[in-house]
Amino acid sequence: MQTFRAASPMEQFEIINLVDLSLGSIDISLTNSALWMLICTGAIIIFFAAATRRAAIIPNRLQSTAEVLYEFVSDLVRDTIGTEGRKFFPYVFTLFLWILIANLFGLIPTLPGLPHAAHTFTTTSHLIVTLALSMLTITIVIVYGFWKNGFKFLKLFAPSGVPPLMYILLVPIEVVSFLSRPLSLAIRLFANMFAGHIILKLFAGFVVSLVGAGGFLSVMGLLPFLGAVAVTALEFLVAFLQAYVFAILTCIYLSDAAHAADH
Amino acid sequence: MSVFALATMAAAAAEEAAHDAAEASGGLPQLDMSTWPSQLFWLAVTFGILYWLMAGRFLPAIGGAIEERRDRIADDLDQASDFKRQADDAEDAYNQSLADAKAKAQGIAADTRTEVDAEIAEMQAETDAKLQSKLDAAEARINDMKKEATAKVDEAAADATRAIVERLIDEAPTDDAVARAMTNVAR
Numbered sequence: 001m002q003t004f005r006a007a008s009p010m011e012q013f014e015i016i017n018l019v020d021l022s023l024g025s026i027d028i029s030l031t032n033s034a035l036w037m038l039i040c041t042g043a044i045i046i047f048f049a050a051a052t053r054r055a056a057i058i059p060n061r062l063q064s065t066a067e068v069l070y071e072f073v074s075d076l077v078r079d080t081i082g083t084e085g086r087k088f089f090p091y092v093f094t095l096f097l098w099i100l101i102a103n104l105f106g107l108i109p110t111l112p113g114l115p116h117a118a119h120t121f122t123t124t125s126h127l128i129v130t131l132a133l134s135m136l137t138i139t140i141v142i143v144y145g146f147w148k149n150g151f152k153f154l155k156l157f158a159p160s161g162v163p164p165l166m167y168i169l170l171v172p173i174e175v176v177s178f179l180s181r182p183l184s185l186a187i188r189l190f191a192n193m194f195a196g197h198i199i200l201k202l203f204a205g206f207v208v209s210l211v212g213a214g215g216f217l218s219v220m221g222l223l224p225f226l227g228a229v230a231v232t233a234l235e236f237l238v239a240f241l242q243a244y245v246f247a248i249l250t251c252i253y254l255s256d257a258a259h260a261a262d263h
Numbered sequence: 264m265s266v267f268a269l270a271t272m273a274a275a276a277a278e279e280a281a282h283d284a285a286e287a288s289g290g291l292p293q294l295d296m297s298t299w300p301s302q303l304f305w306l307a308v309t310f311g312i313l314y315w316l317m318a319g320r321f322l323p324a325i326g327g328a329i330e331e332r333r334d335r336i337a338d339d340l341d342q343a344s345d346f347k348r349q350a351d352d353a354e355d356a357y358n359q360s361l362a363d364a365k366a367k368a369q370g371i372a373a374d375t376r377t378e379v380d381a382e383i384a385e386m387q388a389e390t391d392a393k394l395q396s397k398l399d400a401a402e403a404r405i406n407d408m409k410k411e412a413t414a415k416v417d418e419a420a421a422d423a424t425r426a427i428v429e430r431l432i433d434e435a436p437t438d439d440a441v442a443r444a445m446t447n448v449a450r
Contacts, residue, residue, distance in 0.1 A: 013292040015302075026300045033298070034305035041309040045316060052324035057332050063325075070325045090318035097317075098310055126292075128299045129306055194293070 009201040013125055013194070016117045033129075036121040040101045069097070073247065080251035084258050088251075091140070095133065096247035099124055103193060103239035107232065124242075125193040127186060134185035137250045145257035152261040185249055192242045196235045203228035420445060 019030040051066035059067060073093045077085045106122025123129055145153040157174040158167055203224045210221035292298070421441050428436045 010292065015292055015295070015298040023304070026304070027297065028304040029301050030305075031298065031301055033302050037305045037309040041313050044313060048316070048321040052321050052328075055324045055328040057328070057335055059328065063328065066321075066325050067329060070322065070329065074326075090314060090322055093322060094310065094314040094317045098313055123302075123306075126302060128293070128302050132303055132306055133310075190293070 009198045009205065011116070012119060012121070012197055012201060014116070015126075018117055032117055032119070032121045033123050033126065036102070036105065036123050040105050040123070041098070043105070044097055044101055069093075076248060077251055080248065081255040081258055085251065085254065088140075088254050092247050092250055092254075095137070095250060096243055099133070099189065099246050100240060100243035103243055104236070106193065106197065107235055107239060122193050122197060124189055125197055127190045130190040131182070131186040133189075133246070134182040137185065137253060138182040141253045141257045144254070145260055148258060149261040153257070154260075156256055156260040181249075181253060185246065189242050189246055192238055196231070196238055200228060200231050200235065203231060417445065 015031045015033050017029045017031055018035060021028050021030055047062070048066060051062040054060075055063065070093070073096055074089060077089045077092050081088065102122065102124045106120060106125065108120045110119045145156070149155075157171050157178065159170070159174075162170060206224035207221045207228065210217045210224065421438075424441050424444065425436060428434070428441075
């Protein structure tokens with residue numbers, strides 16, 4: 001029965017060193033995670049290089065697709081932050097696309113029989129990656145907030161038009177809510193990717209176990225197979241949605257920073 | 264039913280699998296801090312390169328193309344409205360000249376009609392005069408003939424009267440008497 005045993009659902013998240021590298025005493029080995037970051041980023045760069053190679057009045061298909069993405073994020077930034085959001089557009093665009101492609105490429109099925117190191121890897125299913133991105137966003141929010149508003153940025157924690165007594169309650173709540181932003185931003189993306197891939201692997205594992213059991217149970221294997229198909233479709237939606245949510249929340253936090261003094 | 268059953272099974276299996284994995288590798292791969300520096304390093308490298316290329320090259324190129332197209336379309340629309348105005352002007356001019364030509368044609372027609380009418384009236388008057396003179400001459404001739412005929416009838420009547428009187432009384436009456444008698448009869 002060992003031949004029919006599916007890999008553990010956790011196996012897909014394991015990080016494997018491909019090439020050992022170090023920077024001083026810091027381990028910066030090229031891992032499967034790093035490889036997939038390079039694959040995703042490389043794919044994005046190749047796509048945009050091809051799309052903008054001959055930027056024309058009448059766009060070809062690649063350019064049209066790139067323009068749809070551009071307009072989508074551009075509208076998002078303008079609607080959420082306003083005109084002063086223009087300078088954050090490249091950041092939000094890069095963030096959205098990096099997460100979107102990382103999420104989507106993680107859904108590429110691994111070809112059977114490949115060694116573990118060559119398995120498809122979802123870089124956004126690791127908390128440290130999503131946490132780094134969310135901390136980057138919050139750092140930009142704080143730095144820009146103080147640069148733009150000076151100490152009036154702290155009005156973010158004390159909205160005007162509230163009875164003075166309420167500030168005793170309100171300010172701590174606002175501070176906690178602000179501090180929880182990077183965590184919720186990071187955990188939302190990480191948990192969605194993590195849970196989605198576990199459920200996918202569980203359904204796939206059921207198929208293997210049931211087919212391996214033989215007889216009537218082999219036929220029953222169809223049910224988790226259909227489940228896996230449905231979850232895959234759902235995961236495509238989640239992949240897009242989580243990239244979008246990350247981008248729009250980044251915009252909302254940046255908007256807070258830009259308009260803190262107006263509150 | 265089946266969805267719920269599958270979900271329950273999945274939850275149980277996930278717990279078991281997580282337990283297995285935890286036992287096998289000593290915890291979630293995500294919590295293995297020894298992999299964090301490498302992940303952060305490669306994230307910074309790939310994200311940084313992507314940001315640099317996006318901000319420096321790709322986004323300005325796409326934005327430029329979109330902007331250029333917007334300008335071009337606006338220009339084309341301006342030009343189209345320009346052409347439309349020119350076409351409207353040309354149509355107005357055409358209508359104006361058409362109306363002028365119509366008015367001119369009507370003027371010519373009216374002039375010709377009055378001219379012809381005058382000519383016809385003149386010819387008619389001429390003809391009328393000619394006919395009138397012929398009519399007058401004919402009437403005069405008829406009157407003459409009527410007078411002549413009356414005189415001849417009177418003469419014949421006088422002759423007849425004279426002859427009758429001669430036969431009756433054997434005496435020829437005077438012309439005066441005959442004439443008186445005839446006048447008395449005619450009255």
